[in-house]
Amino acid sequence: MKTQLTVIILGAGIGGVVTANVLAKKVGKTARIILIDKQKNHVFPPAFLHLMVGERKPQDVQKPLSLLKKKGIEVITDEVTKINHKEKTVKTAHHQFSYNYLVIALGAQMFPENIVGLSTGYNLYSFEDVEKLKVSLEKFTKGKIAIVISSLPFKCPAAPYEAAFLLDAYFAKKNLRQNIELSVFTPELLPMPSAGQHIGNLIKEMLQKRSINFYPQVKLQEVLGKTHKLVFSSREKYDFNLLLFIPPHQGATVIKEAGLGNETGFIPVDKYTLETIYPNVFAIGDANIILLSSGKPLPKAGVFAHAQAEVVADIIVCRIKDKKEAKIYDGKSSCFLETGFDKAGFASGNLYTESAPVMKMRNPSKIWYLSKMKFEKYWLWKWF
Numbered sequence: 001m002k003t004q005l006t007v008i009i010l011g012a013g014i015g016g017v018v019t020a021n022v023l024a025k026k027v028g029k030t031a032r033i034i035l036i037d038k039q040k041n042h043v044f045p046p047a048f049l050h051l052m053v054g055e056r057k058p059q060d061v062q063k064p065l066s067l068l069k070k071k072g073i074e075v076i077t078d079e080v081t082k083i084n085h086k087e088k089t090v091k092t093a094h095h096q097f098s099y100n101y102l103v104i105a106l107g108a109q110m111f112p113e114n115i116v117g118l119s120t121g122y123n124l125y126s127f128e129d130v131e132k133l134k135v136s137l138e139k140f141t142k143g144k145i146a147i148v149i150s151s152l153p154f155k156c157p158a159a160p161y162e163a164a165f166l167l168d169a170y171f172a173k174k175n176l177r178q179n180i181e182l183s184v185f186t187p188e189l190l191p192m193p194s195a196g197q198h199i200g201n202l203i204k205e206m207l208q209k210r211s212i213n214f215y216p217q218v219k220l221q222e223v224l225g226k227t228h229k230l231v232f233s234s235r236e237k238y239d240f241n242l243l244l245f246i247p248p249h250q251g252a253t254v255i256k257e258a259g260l261g262n263e264t265g266f267i268p269v270d271k272y273t274l275e276t277i278y279p280n281v282f283a284i285g286d287a288n289i290i291l292l293s294s295g296k297p298l299p300k301a302g303v304f305a306h307a308q309a310e311v312v313a314d315i316i317v318c319r320i321k322d323k324k325e326a327k328i329y330d331g332k333s334s335c336f337l338e339t340g341f342d343k344a345g346f347a348s349g350n351l352y353t354e355s356a357p358v359m360k361m362r363n364p365s366k367i368w369y370l371s372k373m374k375f376e377k378y379w380l381w382k383w384f
């Protein structure tokens with residue numbers, strides 16, 4: 001009798017959920033599909049900014065992972081503690097599994113503790129912090145709001161700028177905008193640098209038109225929580241009343257310990273197949289690192305995690321069925337850029353291209369905004 005093949009997917013974020021779904025549909029009857037995550041629920045981060053301004057409730061942006069069991073996916077709620085690529089095993093706090101194929105979709109881990117005082121502000125990328133931030137914003141009537149990108153790389157290059165635009169609109173609707181100074185601080189030269197100079201300049205102009213201060217090429221060194229001051233490596237200081245931050249990102253600790261990642265814990269992969277140097281071990285989404293021809297890394301975003309998941313699932317299906325592999329990841333991408341007042345822009349292009357502009361942007365309009373809202377609902381319906 002033929003032994004059943006096992007595919008293990010680590011992480012049930014955007015990439016992991018899509019991989020598990022596609023595999024369950026195509027080879028679920030012949031292979032075991034195991035999806036492991038430490039969280040019981042999948043939370044959809046692109047909706048966090050709407051949570052911040054009170055346009056979503058926490059229950060709108062998450063789904064229980066147990067719903068995936070009806071599709072034949074074995075869902076394990078546990079922390080992954082060890083990956084052994086030589087023995088082809090994965091340990092969690094309470095179990096051990098063997099695999100034939102492994103898909104690592106553990107995302108990026110956030111380390112606010114790496115910058116002294118940073119945690120005195122609100123982590124814009126944390127579900128729990130965003131819920132608390134919403135309450136603080138409701139009481140905020142005047143003063144300085146600082147949105148700080150603490151280091152590179154960070155996921156969703158657009159999100160800090162979208163947060164600034166949404167806050168501009170939020171306070172304008174409350175007729176408080178004139179009392180509030182909004183500023184974005186970043187080590188980048190321009191917003192969204194991997195999307196190309198054209199888009200970076202467009203966003204910079206939009207910030208200027210909306211009276212949002214933009215401080216590029218600044219590196220946060222420390223936050224003096226008691227006196228509400230940001231200290232940059234240039235020794236310049238900035239006073240704030242409310243701090244929203246993007247924490248330092250690195251690869252998951254378990255990846256570093258397994259020796260799969262580079263010095264920052266992100267996993268180098270083949271840019272077309274997403275396979276690591278170990279056969280049948282793949283890394284997708286925020287967990288991997290792919291260098292573009294510009295020398296910059298492929299940005300970390302849900303659209304990439306999703307597209308890479310579909311490719312990896314297809315490759316594994318072909319290998320299980322002994323068929324010729326057809327799909328590759330081609331670097332094409334599109335994303336919405338929310339600009340507040342129920343409008344969004346739409347950027348699209350191919351990040352694997354060598355020619356400029358890498359991406360083009362359609363002007364902010366109500367149509368793109370409504371498309372984004374529909375996409376969010378569709379995504380959570382389609383995969384659960």
Ligand SMILES: Cc1cc2nc3c(=O)[nH]c(=O)nc-3n(C[C@H](O)[C@H](O)[C@H](O)COP(=O)(O)OP(=O)(O)OC[C@H]3O[C@@H](n4cnc5c(N)ncnc54)[C@H](O)[C@@H]3O)c2cc1C
Binds near residue numbers: 155300
């Ligand atoms: C505020 C915000 C707005 C965003 N907006 C957009 C957007 O509009 N468009 C877009 O494309 N992207 C957006 N993103 C980025 C997007 O959410 C991420 O790039 C995407 O979720 C990455 O998918 P992933 O599957 O690689 O990792 P994740 O979705 O981060 O999933 C990783 C999973 O691994 C689990 N995990 C980690 N370590 C362990 C462990 N040791 N054991 C068990 N489980 C573990 C985690 O619990 C998590 O569920 C946004 C992100 C944020 C924070």
